[in-house]
Amino acid sequence: MPEKILIAYATKYGSTAGIATTLGEALGARGLQVDVRPVREVRTLEGYDAVILGSPVYMGNWLSEAVTFVRTHQAELSRLPVALFTVHMLNQGEDETSRAARQGYTAPVRTL
Numbered sequence: 831m832p833e834k835i836l837i838a839y840a841t842k843y844g845s846t847a848g849i850a851t852t853l854g855e856a857l858g859a860r861g862l863q864v865d866v867r868p869v870r871e872v873r874t875l876e877g878y879d880a881v882i883l884g885s886p887v888y889m890g891n892w893l894s895e896a897v898t899f900v901r902t903h904q905a906e907l908s909r910l911p912v913a914l915f916t917v918h919m920l921n922q923g924e925d926e927t928s929r930a931a932r933q934g935y936t937a938p939v940r941t942l
């Protein structure tokens with residue numbers, strides 16, 4: 831049985847959905863079984879071996895529905911490998927200020 835991966839994403843205008851889809855296609859091409867779903871459509875993580883979760887940044891924060899997803903599924907997520915990806919326009923550099931800002935985008939989620 832191939833590993834089954836969930837890619838769950840939040841989006842306002844579609845760019846994060848597009849990235850999630852491309853990621854899903856790339857992992858699928860490597861033989862993994864992948865579901866790509868908006869966070870609001872995910873009811874359970876049962877049956878998945880790992881989760882990739884993505885959100886865009888608005889006004890310095892992940893979208894609230896992505897954070898809610900983590901809260902809702904916190905117990906299951908704590909037992910699975912989880913990768914996060916963040917889509918944003920600012921703070922793209924390798925300088926310390928940009929790095930710190932990027933860390934800040936995911937800090938509330940990583941805490942959970």
Ligand SMILES: Cc1cc2nc3c(=O)[nH]c(=O)nc-3n(C[C@H](O)[C@H](O)[C@H](O)COP(=O)(O)O)c2cc1C
Pocket residue numbers: 840841842843844845846847886887888889890891917918919920921
């Ligand atoms: C009102 C608004 C606020 C934004 N705030 C930030 C921000 O604080 N930091 C950042 O890096 N990008 C910011 N962005 C850029 C978005 O993160 C970027 O456009 C992202 O691709 C949107 O993803 P989506 O199409 O999946 O909604 C902002 C964009 C808008 C329109």
